[in-house]
Amino acid sequence: MAALINKLEHEGARAICSRHGNKPEALLEILHKTQQADSYLSDEALRTIADALNISRAEIHGVVSFYHDYRREAPADHIIRICRAEACQAVGSEALAAHAEEKWLTPTGGVSADRQIGLEAVYCLGNCALGPAAMVDGELHGRVTPERLETLVARRVDEAEGA
Ligand code: FES
Structure with a gap:
């Protein structure tokens, strides 16, 4: 006991x-x-x-x-937040989010099976003039294309793994 x-x-x-x-x-x-x-x-x-x-x-x-701020599961190793508010939507954030969901096989709001990638929607990152805006591990980026997002995430993963 x-x-x-x-x-x-x-x-x-x-x-x-x-x-x-x-x-x-x-x-x-x-x-x-x-x-x-x-x-x-x-x-x-x-x-x-x-x-x-x-x-x-x-x-x-x-x-x-x-309270939504409390998490009941360990967060993913890397968090991608894609802005889904109007200004970013107008310049392609929905397609960017769809690409991210497909690339990392996780729905928005979810975590990949290996818990490496978490995908979240946010509504304005204060970077509206440079949409689509996204944050990767807390770092803000503007004019994010699907290819650029993959590069940004790959860089963070490599850094974390000491590559
Ligand atoms: S609407 Fe996307 S950063 Fe403001």
Whole structure:
């Protein structure tokens, strides 16, 4: 039984709860800090937080599902965000997004099977004059063609792999 309890324990989340005095009113801050540390909120982390704050798992799941900023799955290694707002649509962002979906075999809002690529829609990146605009791992690019997007992503993948 002790082994099972240990397996469900998330040390990082436990430490964050402790720093906040294990107070239920600090739940949002604790969730935020836990996600910052892990990039997402695992089942183990949520169970540990519920235990530390003495709140039900249903309660914590309700809070996590209410706020869209909380992630329940580990994010992809590389995130592509393609602007789908009007100005970018007018210059081809829909075709760019369709190309990306086909190239990385993932729907917008999804993650590729190998979890390497995540594809997201955004609605204006403040780069409207240089559409279609896209972000690759947080880096903004303008006048992005399908070929350029592939090159940008390949570069990020190579950098991450130390090539
Ligand atoms: S509409 Fe795409 S950057 Fe503004």
